[in-house]
Amino acid sequence: MNSTRRDILKTTALGGLASSLTGLLGGSSSAAIASGPVTLSSGLTIRPDIVNARPRPAGQKPVHTLTTKPLEKVRVALIGLSRGMTHLSDSLNLEFVEVVAVCDLRAEHANNAADMCEKASGKRPKVYGGTETIWEQMVARDDIDVVYIATPWGWHVPMALGAMQHGKHAFVEVSAAVTVDDCWKLVDTSERTQRHCVMLENCCYGENELFLLNMVREGVFGELTHAECAYIHDLRSMLYALGTEGDWRRDYHEQFNGNLYPTHGLGPVAQYLGIGRGDQFKFLVSMSSSEKGLSTWRDKHSPNGGKHAKETYICGDMNTSMIKTELGRTIMIQHDVISPRPYSRINALSGTGGTFFDYPARLAINEPRKYRLDSGGSHEWMSDKDLARMRKLFTHPLWTKLAERAKGGGHGGMDFVMNWRHLDCIRQGITPDSVVYDAASWSSILELSSLSVATGSLPVAIPDFTRGLWKTMSPLPIAFKEPGKSIALPVKIAEWSPKDLHADWVSKSWDVTKGITGPGDYIFEFQYTHGAHRLDFRKVALLNGEAVIGKDDQPGHTGVENVHTLYRFTVAKHDPSAKVLLQAEIKADGGTDSYGDISIARE
Numbered sequence: 001m002n003s004t005r006r007d008i009l010k011t012t013a014l015g016g017l018a019s020s021l022t023g024l025l026g027g028s029s030s031a032a033i034a035s036g037p038v039t040l041s042s043g044l045t046i047r048p049d050i051v052n053a054r055p056r057p058a059g060q061k062p063v064h065t066l067t068t069k070p071l072e073k074v075r076v077a078l079i080g081l082s083r084g085m086t087h088l089s090d091s092l093n094l095e096f097v098e099v100v101a102v103c104d105l106r107a108e109h110a111n112n113a114a115d116m117c118e119k120a121s122g123k124r125p126k127v128y129g130g131t132e133t134i135w136e137q138m139v140a141r142d143d144i145d146v147v148y149i150a151t152p153w154g155w156h157v158p159m160a161l162g163a164m165q166h167g168k169h170a171f172v173e174v175s176a177a178v179t180v181d182d183c184w185k186l187v188d189t190s191e192r193t194q195r196h197c198v199m200l201e202n203c204c205y206g207e208n209e210l211f212l213l214n215m216v217r218e219g220v221f222g223e224l225t226h227a228e229c230a231y232i233h234d235l236r237s238m239l240y241a242l243g244t245e246g247d248w249r250r251d252y253h254e255q256f257n258g259n260l261y262p263t264h265g266l267g268p269v270a271q272y273l274g275i276g277r278g279d280q281f282k283f284l285v286s287m288s289s290s291e292k293g294l295s296t297w298r299d300k301h302s303p304n305g306g307k308h309a310k311e312t313y314i315c316g317d318m319n320t321s322m323i324k325t326e327l328g329r330t331i332m333i334q335h336d337v338i339s340p341r342p343y344s345r346i347n348a349l350s351g352t353g354g355t356f357f358d359y360p361a362r363l364a365i366n367e368p369r370k371y372r373l374d375s376g377g378s379h380e381w382m383s384d385k386d387l388a389r390m391r392k393l394f395t396h397p398l399w400t401k402l403a404e405r406a407k408g409g410g411h412g413g414m415d416f417v418m419n420w421r422h423l424d425c426i427r428q429g430i431t432p433d434s435v436v437y438d439a440a441s442w443s444s445i446l447e448l449s450s451l452s453v454a455t456g457s458l459p460v461a462i463p464d465f466t467r468g469l470w471k472t473m474s475p476l477p478i479a480f481k482e483p484g485k486s487i488a489l490p491v492k493i494a495e496w497s498p499k500d501l502h503a504d505w506v507s508k509s510w511d512v513t514k515g516i517t518g519p520g521d522y523i524f525e526f527q528y529t530h531g532a533h534r535l536d537f538r539k540v541a542l543l544n545g546e547a548v549i550g551k552d553d554q555p556g557h558t559g560v561e562n563v564h565t566l567y568r569f570t571v572a573k574h575d576p577s578a579k580v581l582l583q584a585e586i587k588a589d590g591g592t593d594s595y596g597d598i599s600i601a602r603e
């Protein structure tokens, strides 16, 4: 160790971190507990022992597979009716949900929400409003199954604990908690009361995120190695808007220097990697840029008559953390709500089989041919046409089912898909897709990244909120296909080679009987594989013996370039004993050196 680094580690606070690192790497962590807290420039302190494991208190049971009594109607109450209005409106659109009570400190917000319910359902929920603690009366009612909590961050934990202690499931907005201690309170209370604490991480239900999750589970990415994610959103003006999040969210820029809002990026990535279910966060290192943008914006615009002039922001404009997982994967996560740049959650994933980057969506895979794609391989992002084909194959069943209903809903429909899914899990009594361990581990990054930043980017262990259960937990139910349904990947059904070809057009038919498995729509695709000449084709027909099932005369070709290679036919009646033929006129272009195959997929 060089002398500068040794000197750094001598200081009390950093020594604590070094000791906790020793703990992480297999030594004793007791020195970390004995060492003093780290003081941030805001004066706020963080204890290094927050990284330590905490044994499960007696009498608590894990909740990772908690099932509950199925319900005919899910009775919902909501606290915080700004963001909460989205959850209210989604709840009102669900036939199996009844809104029984609404609560907001600002009574007019609660009354507006009640008006909306009355208009939609004819029933006015009980209204609670006017004081900061009136929610306590609401969660004590005995006719509520789920309490939505969409209040400022400081209220999430007391409200979630109150709801669970009164026997309700808590649905908490992001991030669920600010401190690691509070994350443990959520875990312990969920385990003690055997109630779910579900964080409302809507980004896990985005169309692209679920598309990606589905591809992961179907093996498109092979072995996963690395992910990147972020919350990058220029919020400068919102941070000073009165009567909105600006009233309280800026406080955190004065208190912490780290990743203030980790879960929108991290939630989906954690689900791809199976964090808490087969893999686990192990440690992070974090680094922040200097703080410039928020103070510059404030000084230039003097919002609210200049009353924020004396505020001191300590949070760097860009925070970058690297997380290492138990299986050795890496995650890069960023937070920047200050820089002038377009919105992004990055949403990137690499594995041995491919790479995806979002904003805009781009995919490159090792084996494009496996999915009947034209793309050359991993050195280029696939074309829009190929990406559309992959979407067709791997759109998540939840989006296939709910896309129409989600249209026009919050955040491109993901809010509706999330609310439908979480509430439907409670209705069925099955374990929701994410439970309290996910809420805690994704949220804990705020304080843990701040601890690393404050100690010169030393590695900080990430507590295992599952207390070892991650090793045996099974993957998320959300990952599975609908029961009995397999993804209809195209399969090779026939082929051509030079022996089938002549200088001029020739009629050829292939027996495709084994690909026809019942009535339905079938797509046939011609795909050149190798040889000096492309294949031209036209007058394509599907025959049942002599009878024509369908006919498409349009010419196409496949080679370096692919033009009109897909032919779609509807089989109205299926006779398993009948021989089905695909017929076409074919010709190679300028010679007969052409090889390729024909695939079939049932839509």
Ligand SMILES: NC(=O)c1ccc[n+]([C@@H]2O[C@H](COP(=O)([O-])OP(=O)(O)OC[C@H]3O[C@@H](n4cnc5c(N)ncnc54)[C@H](O)[C@@H]3O)[C@@H](O)[C@H]2O)c1
Binding pocket: 079, 080, 081, 082, 083, 084, 103, 104, 105, 106, 109, 131, 132, 133, 134, 135, 150, 151, 152, 153, 155, 173, 174, 175, 200, 201, 202, 243, 244, 245, 246, 247, 411
């Ligand atoms: N998932 C998302 O996409 C998303 C989007 C926006 C906000 N959020 C989250 O939702 C939460 C709320 O954000 P917001 O934008 O609605 O904030 P907001 O400040 O606009 O609204 C908060 C609401 O809570 C009420 N409230 C405050 N203290 C209360 C108390 N003690 N009792 C009852 N009501 C109280 C306020 O009167 C207000 O109506 C935050 O956690 C935020 O991070 C999530």
